[in-house]
Amino acid sequence: MNDLKEFWEWGLKLEDPWKVADVSYRDAGGEQEVHIRLDVPFGMKVRCPECGRMCKVHDRIKERTWRDVDMRGMKTYIRADIPRADCPEHGVKQTDVPWARPGSGFTLLMESMIVSMVRQMPVRTAGDMLHEYPNRIWTVVRAYTDKLTExxxxxxxxxxxxxxxxxxxxxxxxxxxxxxxxxxxxxxxxxxxxxxxxxxxxxxxxxxxxxxxxxxxxxxxxxxxxxxxxxxxxxxxxxxDRFHLVKMANEALNDTKCGELKLAVNRMKAMYLLLRNPKNLSCGDLVLRDRICRDNEVLGIAYRLKESLCSLYSMGDVYSAEQHLKGWIQWARMAKMYHFVKLADTVEKHAAHILQRFSSRLTxxxxxGTNSMISVIKSRARGFRRTESLISMCYLVSAKEKTDMYGRSV
Ligand SMILES: [Zn+2]
Known part of the structure; x- marks a missing residue:
């Protein structure tokens, strides 16, 4: 038995004053569980959580339980009465336990495993695998991301x-x-x-x-x-942002009413050819696009308006860009297409912000790029639409440095 205690003291990396008091195996509805009871031996001092001073034990609060990582498929629990330190400066304070975060029902090792799992799979799946309620998994995820942002x-x-x-x-x-x-x-x-x-x-x-x-x-x-x-x-x-300007130009083209169209391909393919960046089209597609624009006058003008606005960003300097923008606004208004006239108003209003791109080079x-991340976040948080859960998942999925609950790189 003493060997078993020493094994767990070593496994849990226990330091003074904590010792393993008892290790027992229990049957819980046909499932075996390991219960390790920890204790601070009589006469030993404990740390005040406020100042770190070693103080005598005032009393102990009722036994608490933390779930640890499973031992050979058996659920493993740590149990302990938590001593309260009698600090001469801060009074009676409950000491922190080294194996768990204050208030958590899991050990730090278990929480690190939960965070690793949730990085790879939906919270619900992690809960099913660990036989834990998803809400308990979420509390760990939120505690971890709070630590990341802190x-x-x-x-x-x-x-x-x-x-x-x-x-x-x-x-x-x-x-x-x-x-x-x-x-x-x-x-x-x-x-x-x-x-x-x-x-x-x-x-x-x-x-x-x-x-x-x-x-x-x-x-x-x-x-x-x-x-x-x-x-x-x-x-x-x-x-x-230039992506938003390009998006608005594409939307204006897409929304423009062009009447009965003469198309060599179906409408969906035609719009695909017109909305895509021409740099990404094959020679055959470019010929087809030109034919569609030639055969449909209104659509052709709308397409040229869209492309002309997008070509703003190929201007070499802010002066040329400003002239290009002024010319474009005039042209869009003369063309009298509702959606492009509206876009011209927006572009005129934000001209200074659009041209700022030529100094800041920002996009x-x-x-x-995070749009692809959003689908990952949605899948991880499926069934949990609470805003805090989604925000936590954003931080977790986007974190560049992967650390565990101990703050160590993983
Ligand atoms: Zn103190």
Whole structure:
């Protein structure tokens, strides 16, 4: 028996004053379980959680249980009465146990395993495999991601990308902020209004960042983010993201009513040819595209308007780009196509932000890249639509450094 105790003391890496008091095997509905009871022997001192001083034991609180990683397929539990330290400075305080996070029902080793599993599979599947309720798995995921965000140092962040992401249904949006220099997601919050920028400012300040040091933001053309940035980061320059401009140009083309079309291919294929970047089309497709534009005058003009706006980014300098943009706005208004006239108004309103791209060279490509990540997050969080769960999963999936609950790299 003493060998068994020593084995577990070694296995659990126990240090003074903790000792293994007892190891027992129990039958729980036909399943074998291992229960290891730990104790602080009489007369030994325990650490005050506030100051770290070794103090005499005042009393012990009722036995608590933590689930550890399974031992050869048997559920393994650690049990202990937790001593309360009698600190001369801080009074009677419950000592922290070295094998678990305060308040958790799992050991740190078990929590590390849960985090590793959730990186690879949906929370529900991890719960099924471990025979644990998914809500208990979520508490571990949230504790881990809280730890990840607590340790963030944002003092070096200078250029920030902000974008909305739709997670479930039309009303469930999160706003994601990324450091455009390190390509790291640094803050995720609920909603897509201007208040999200205010929350980012507070988060930045809590993690060593300063609003006046943020030189640039890259965002979409929506009023919400731009007004939020102007209010909370008045010194920052705003770059309207090129992906959003290209997207709006494509939408204007797609929505333009062109009447009865003469098409050499079905409509879906025709729109595919017109909406795709011509650089990615084969010679045959280019010939087909030209034929569609020649045979359908209105569609042809709409297509040229779209391509002309997208070609803005091939301009070599801001002066040429400005002239190109002015010419385009005039042309779009003269063409009198409703969706392009509307787009011309938006482009004119945000011309300064669009042209800022030629100085800042910023894009939200890193945030657009997260779109594939979103499907992973949705799959990991399937069945759990609570916003906090989705936010936690965003941090977990996007974390570049993989660490365990001990903070060690894995
Ligand atoms: Zn103390």
């Amino acid at each position: 340790g963030l140092d944002l003092s070096k962040v200078r250029r920030v990308g902000v974008d909305e992401k739709c997670f479930s249904g039309r009303d469930s949006f999160l706003t994601v902020f990324a450091d455009l220099d390190t390509h790291r997601i640094i803050f995720v919050t609920e909603g897509k209004d201007s208040g999200t920028v205010g929350r980012f400012k507070r988060f930045l300040a809590e993690h060593g960042g300063k609003a006046r040091k943020i030189s640039d933001f890259s965002c979409d053309f929506g009023r919400a983010y731009i007004s939020g940035i102007r209010k909370h980061f008045p010194l920052s320059k705003i770059t309207a 939200n490509a890193v945030l657009e």
